[in-house]
Amino acid sequence: MNKPSPRLTPRSSAALKTYSVLVFFLALKAVGNSSMAWGMRQVTERMSMNPAVYVRAMLNPFVAVGVLALILALLTRIALFSLADLSFILPVTAVGYVIAVFLGKMFLEETVTRQRWLGALLIFAGAALVGSTTRNTTSPSSGRGRK
């Protein structure tokens, strides 16, 4: 009936916040994983159950940057849990797989099969579908808490 107002309502600003935190998480995860993968290729020592091996691997600057980015990604994901449902976050963050496939092809020269591209396409489609649902169905403002 009414035309949507161009200014940000509290609802749309909450959506904007959720999506910016989501994009920030995906970026951190992409940087972290790529840096870690690049660095680990330079580490010759084989990984084992011995924790000292992992500590020594972190002496490689790419591995160190990767670990730092992944720790920030973990914290960002926790912040995301305060903004949206678990059943919303899981599918939309799966877009990270698609980014990983892209980055793997572009920078690490990994081969990407047709099956993998199809999988990436499905993840995108599914995430878009989930992304169009109500982000948070358990907060008081979502209606569940309303009398």
Next chain:
Amino acid sequence: MKWILVAAMVIATVLGDLLQSHQMKRAGEQSVSAGGFKRLLQVIAQRRLLILGIACNSVSFFTFMALVQTEPLSFAVPVSSASFVLETVLAKFVLHERIGARRAAGALVVLAGVVLVGG
């Protein structure tokens, strides 16, 4: 041994995410600015179940690492998406999230995609 690792990984992932989501639904909205991270760390320090959730994350991370040392990634990635199904079901029954037809359909499409990417 392979399936023990898979089971440990899936249980740790599911438990970790459920605990984190459960706790953060009660912690109020957080942000990721410099101050936001500081506040988030304070929230984490005050919530034991949240710390347990993060510990579960690290268990799942290291079991995944152990799994890919002996098994191909094309086995490890799709099999780890079992947690995805379990978590979505538990999000409905434990966290009382409303999962409508569109979200359920989207989650299934994503799941198929993850299996294809890994396989």
